[in-house]
Amino acid sequence: MSQPNDILEPRLVAVDSYYLSVIDDRIQDLSNDAESLAMALSAITAADDTSKGVIVAVRSALLANGELASIVSEMLSGLILLPEIKVNDYE
Numbered sequence: 001m002s003q004p005n006d007i008l009e010p011r012l013v014a015v016d017s018y019y020l021s022v023i024d025d026r027i028q029d030l031s032n033d034a035e036s037l038a039m040a041l042s043a044i045t046a047a048d049d050t051s052k053g054v055i056v057a058v059r060s061a062l063l064a065n066g067e068l069a070s071i072v073s074e075m076l077s078g079l080i081l082l083p084e085i086k087v088n089d090y091e
Helices: 017-042 049-080
Strands: none
Touching: 017 049
16 A cells, blocks of 8 residues: 555545455464464573573564454454445445
8 A cells, every 4th residue: 555544545445355354264274373482482591691681572563463463363253243224336
């Protein structure tokens, strides 16, 4: 998308709920992968403080991204469950 969100005009768009559920599944995959990678980092033993700090920082970022992906997934699930509306065809 070439425009920043703050200059986009609000508009209705037609999106199939199946397509939204596929996107939601991919976001859930990203969340699960981030959490799995964070857990895998827990198994790494580092001797020096710098390496330990890097592992903690990367693990924290992965967990934060996993949580953010979960929030986005919940938002998409809410969109998927919205009732269908009738729109006039202006073709």
